[in-house]
Amino acid sequence: MKSPQPLFAFSALALVAGAAAPAYAAGTPAGTVIATAATASFSTGTSTTSITSNQVSVKVDELINVTVNPLTTSPVAASSGPATLVYQVTNNGNGNEPFTLTALPNVSGNAFNTTVQTVEYSTDGGATYTVLANGAASPALAPDTPIKVQVLVTLPATATDATTSQVQLTAASVLGTGKAGTLLAGKGNGGVDAVIGLSGGQGTGTASVVASLATVALIKSATILDPFGTANPVPGAIVTYTLVASATGTGSAAGVVVTDAFPANTTYQPGTLTLNGTALTDAADADAGTVTLTGTTPGISVALGTMNKTTASQTITFKVKIN
Amino acid sequence: MTLQKSFIAKALFAASLATLASAPALAADAVALKGEPILLDKVVTVDGKASHTLVDPSITHDKVVPGSHLVFITDYRNNGAQPAENFVVTNPLPGAVMLADDGFGSFDVSVDGGKTFGKLATLTITDAKGATRAAQASDVTTLRWTLASVAPGAAGKLEYHGVVR
Numbered sequence: 001m002k003s004p005q006p007l008f009a010f011s012a013l014a015l016v017a018g019a020a021a022p023a024y025a026a027g028t029p030a031g032t033v034i035a036t037a038a039t040a041s042f043s044t045g046t047s048t049t050s051i052t053s054n055q056v057s058v059k060v061d062e063l064i065n066v067t068v069n070p071l072t073t074s075p076v077a078a079s080s081g082p083a084t085l086v087y088q089v090t091n092n093g094n095g096n097e098p099f100t101l102t103a104l105p106n107v108s109g110n111a112f113n114t115t116v117q118t119v120e121y122s123t124d125g126g127a128t129y130t131v132l133a134n135g136a137a138s139p140a141l142a143p144d145t146p147i148k149v150q151v152l153v154t155l156p157a158t159a160t161d162a163t164t165s166q167v168q169l170t171a172a173s174v175l176g177t178g179k180a181g182t183l184l185a186g187k188g189n190g191g192v193d194a195v196i197g198l199s200g201g202q203g204t205g206t207a208s209v210v211a212s213l214a215t216v217a218l219i220k221s222a223t224i225l226d227p228f229g230t231a232n233p234v235p236g237a238i239v240t241y242t243l244v245a246s247a248t249g250t251g252s253a254a255g256v257v258v259t260d261a262f263p264a265n266t267t268y269q270p271g272t273l274t275l276n277g278t279a280l281t282d283a284a285d286a287d288a289g290t291v292t293l294t295g296t297t298p299g300i301s302v303a304l305g306t307m308n309k310t311t312a313s314q315t316i317t318f319k320v321k322i323n
Numbered sequence: 324m325t326l327q328k329s330f331i332a333k334a335l336f337a338a339s340l341a342t343l344a345s346a347p348a349l350a351a352d353a354v355a356l357k358g359e360p361i362l363l364d365k366v367v368t369v370d371g372k373a374s375h376t377l378v379d380p381s382i383t384h385d386k387v388v389p390g391s392h393l394v395f396i397t398d399y400r401n402n403g404a405q406p407a408e409n410f411v412v413t414n415p416l417p418g419a420v421m422l423a424d425d426g427f428g429s430f431d432v433s434v435d436g437g438k439t440f441g442k443l444a445t446l447t448i449t450d451a452k453g454a455t456r457a458a459q460a461s462d463v464t465t466l467r468w469t470l471a472s473v474a475p476g477a478a479g480k481l482e483y484h485g486v487v488r
């Protein structure tokens with residue numbers, strides 16, 4: 001992940017520069033005085049003379065502009081842990097200004113809404129991040145110096161597999177937001193007037209997560225063999241239970257453990273626990289299976305580990321005798 | 324200098340005073356160069372239609388910010404009795420201003436701080452590695468107008484447009 005990111009950041013920057021007018025992207029600092037005077041030289045008769053006009057000047061006021069671009073452009077797969085969405089926030093104004101950074105998880109059209117865990121910013125290109133409260137202000141950002149902001153979100157329990165949810169990040173000028181052209185008298189750097197730019201003093205960007213979840217299905221069946229060679233559930237008959245576990249969905253389920261309690265009035269037949277046709281010892285040891293004969297819920301337990309849709313279905317069998 | 328010549332000079336001085344209140348006799352002051360207040364091209368968009376007005380931000384308090392279009396006008400007037408020959412006006416472009424794309428033709432530009440002048444299309448930029456490229460409006464550092472002669476009493480305006488970087 002490390003090496004493609006700077007490349008992407010660069011292309012995103014170029015895109016922004018291409019969309020806006022590139023020539024003054026550097027931005028004349030607020031408070032700069034533009035002063036100019038013309039000089040003329042001419043000759044009258046034999047003498048050459050040089051004269052200079054009066055100096056005219058105008059002061060550059062502060063422009064408040066900001067853009068937010070998602071650096072995470074394809075939905076990030078989210079499962080049990082937090083998913084990280086990365087944005088780039090650029091102060092396109094010409095003064096040093098802080099911006100509040102607010103992550104909004106309930107965007108219209110979302111299949112589900114994530115929970116925002118943290119909002120973090122990085123001024124060193126993503127090497128180190130500082131955690132902010134959601135909606136708190138960043139430090140003052142220098143003009144045209146993008147920072148990275150990452151938002152960590154977690155899925156709600158209601159999320160269904162392969163559905164997506166957008167998370168919107170808004171960067172709003174602490175000085176003020178509003179209609180382009182709104183004057184913020186004396187609020188700019190060094191006390192110059194500030195004017196809200198075309199961005200309205202705030203920018204938004206949207207990145208999304210896709211739920212990557214797995215559903216484990218368990219199918220149980222039983223076959224009976226009575227002492228007379230038929231399939232009647234009479235005392236002394238052996239019941240073979242078969243449990244088939246399989247996973248579906250785009251994600252994976254970690255730490256899958258199948259447990260099954262012995263039915264009342266039955267006795268487990270020692271050494272009959274199998275996984276995919278291979279015998280498992282009853283003892284709690286290196287193999288996946290354990291049989292508990294005492295305690296409140298005597299039964300079997302088989303650890304299947306991580307399962308996803310490509311994992312072959314896992315078949316567990318064990319036998320009990322009807323008392 | 325003889326006494327007679329001195330008298331002539333004084334007579335000329337008196338004559339010019341009579342006709343032009345503020346013009347002293349020296350040739351240097353006979354031609355006036357005056358920078359007009361910098362104007363802002365104020366764009367007001369109503370119902371999708373943009374209308375431009377030129378305003379003096381020092382009077383209207385309109386804000387000049389990066390991206391603002393500015394109009395710079397310098398007036399010249401020959402108040403003297405003699406034509407000013409080979410009248411060359413140079414105007415360094417303020418560092419914070421980029422020459423706007425319009426308004427070429429009446430003046431030459433320099434992209435090297437005023438060492439050489441020419442039409443923008445003919446100028447090139449050499450970068451640190453020795454590669455050259457065509458100069459662009461954003462490279463212009465200095466403007467120059469050349470008038471062969473400004474007759475006594477003649478006046479005019481030299482105008483250029485810039486964009487705050």
